[in-house]
Amino acid sequence: MREPKAFVGIGLSSRCSAxxxxxxxxxxxxxxxxxxxxxxxxxxRRTGHPALQALAAARGWAVTGLSPDDLQAQADRIRSGSDRVRALTGSGSVCExxxxxxxxxxxxxRLSRRQSAQATVAVAVCGGNERP
Known part of the structure; x- marks a missing residue:
């Protein structure tokens, strides 16, 4: 069986290390x-972050940058959000x-927000790929 295609969403502070x-x-x-x-x-505005670029280069993954409006358009689909994140970014969620x-x-x-001290990540599978 083929593995589902997915994207990893990332939110990170300027202090996040690779x-x-x-x-x-x-x-x-x-x-x-x-x-x-x-x-x-x-x-x-985070696509050029050194930690993100290092990860993308090491794994051979492309980086997609999305506007706050693109992110906010997903508001009814996210599982976790934050007024603090909204104040900083214009969207209540970045990673999800x-x-x-x-x-x-x-x-x-597939995986809602997980966090470390300086970053958050979430994983979404493309339509038609989710396992039951």
Whole structure:
């Protein structure tokens, strides 16, 4: 059986290290189960973050940047949100909303927000790929 195609949504502070992000993403993917990761997604102004770029380069994943409006469009589909995040980014969620937006219509969260000290991650599978 083929592994479902998925996107990893990432929210991170300017202080997040490459090691912290790589460790968090690896743990999230282990928890989410077998997946074919199509790429990483985040807030557009974070796409150049060194930790994100290091992870993308090490794993051969593309990085998709999404506007606050793109993220906010997922508001009714996210499982966790924050007024603090909304004040900082213009959207109540970054990682969950980014994963869902990048995975496209019909996508589903496989793993809701997981966090470390300086980052959050979530995993969404593309529509038609979710296991029962």
């Amino acid at each position: 090691e912290e992000l790589a460790t968090l993403v690896a743990a999230a993917l282990t928890e989410a189960g077998p997946l074919a990761v199509a790429g990483l997604a985040t807030l557009d 909303a980014a994963a869902l937006a990048a995975a496209g219509p019909g996508s589903l969260l």
